Amino acid sequence: MATTFLEAQITPSLFTPVHAIATPRPTLLFALASDDIAEVRRVLESGEAQVNDDVGPQSALAFTLANPQLKNKMAMVKLLLAYGADASALRDAEEDEEGGGERSSKRGSRPFSKLLEDADPATRYYIERANSPQTRRASALIHRSFFRPLTRVRYDLIGQDRAIEQLFRVLSMPTMAPIVVLLCGPSGHGKSLLARKFGSLLDVPTHTVNMTTLQNTRDIWRSHSIDPHEEPSDRSLKDFLMENEGKRCVVVLDEIEKAQDEKILSSLLMPWEYGRCSFEAGHRHVDVSKVIWLGTSNIGHDLVFEHQDSRPAPQTQLSREEYIDLMALLRPRVSERLGASLLSRVTVVLPFVAFTTDEKLAIAAEALYALAGDAVTTMPPATRDLIVRTSLNSYIPSEGARSLYRAVSSQLLDTI
DSSP, rough: OOOHHHHHHHHOOOOOTTOOOOOOOOOOHHHHTOHHHHHHHHHHHHHHHHOOOEEEEEHHHHHHHHTTTTHHHHHHHHHHHHTTTOHHHHHHHHEEEEEEETTOOSTTSSHHHHHTTTHHHHHHHHHHTTOOOOHHHHHTTTSTTTTTTGGGGGTTTOOOOHHHHHHHHHHHHHOOSSSEEEEEETTTTHHHHHHHHHHHHHHEEEEEEEEEGOOOOTTTHOOOOOTTTTTOOOOHHHHHHHTTSSSSSEEETTTGGGGOOGGGGGGHHHHHSSSSEOOOOOOOEEEETTTTEEEOOTTTHHHHHHHHSSSSSSSOOHEEEEEEHHHHHHHHHHHHHHHHHHHTTEEEEOOOOOOHHHHHHHHHHHHEEEEHHHGGGSHHHHHHHHHHHHHHGGOOOTTHHHHHHHHHHHHHHHOE
């Protein structure tokens, strides 16, 4: 009788002696082989297995990459990396294969060529990102911090490594002042995505305000959350802040520069300066010192592209020095638009920069898998590669990732 894929991975040898030492139930292997993302997450979060436990003769990450039957392979790889899978173990897996099963003493000394040669650009991107020295240095900044879960955002967001690194630097510094971060730059480059993921990764409540709809200074406190991933609620920002008084929570001010009246922003001066908020005259102050305020804005989008074009190698990632230079150029632009009084209370202004070629390819690959669903697994590899690479011809810098998703969608229609 033919064995299933799962049985082939976990059936023990028929000749195992009865006195053999019992081994733990291969919980992570079952979850991975069942192609169930929710179950893999549950196993890792529960502590039933560790992400770098071997599953059979290889690591969980290598096992996932090596099995073409997995329909959710990319999502599984991202999840394993987000929980700390050691990408350098992939090199060991290749060495074991070439060396007859003997594990090399020089861990992580070989390239990822074999296991990744058939991987899509997004999977390759995430694995190489996980193994980069810059990623490890940035993660170390908040390793022992309350903010440590934010390191997982790298596997939801493509690009913006320098912005993430600078954010971690800010969060690693002890401060008595409220944390206020402005994410600025061109549309479609991940600002809203990072802001939205912030609270969920930290497992704290989030309230998102659409600043474009506010008419006067009181509207900000009466505004309802617009987060599409939350259940609709009549709870206002005032209610939210009172319910979470003195606790960690996140308030996202989306499109902050598009508030119809600059006086609306004056309501934020006291909360951002003293961590106290008064909603109406004569009412007690509410403690908002633990609130993390995140503003998103397109201010400086032209500056980001001008700075990119002036670089010697525009299609490569910015160095830290180049990013710091861009930050210094951007802050006066934001101050001119929002006012020096407000900006003086902002902890950091983070520019979101243009995508590199590898990042565009990764975005296009993710778009293909997201839009095509299960049908992508039946496509010839050459067709998948052609769709991904051709989509870059329709890339519009000012629209960012959205233009790539639209291009992939158009090409999928042409293949029907």
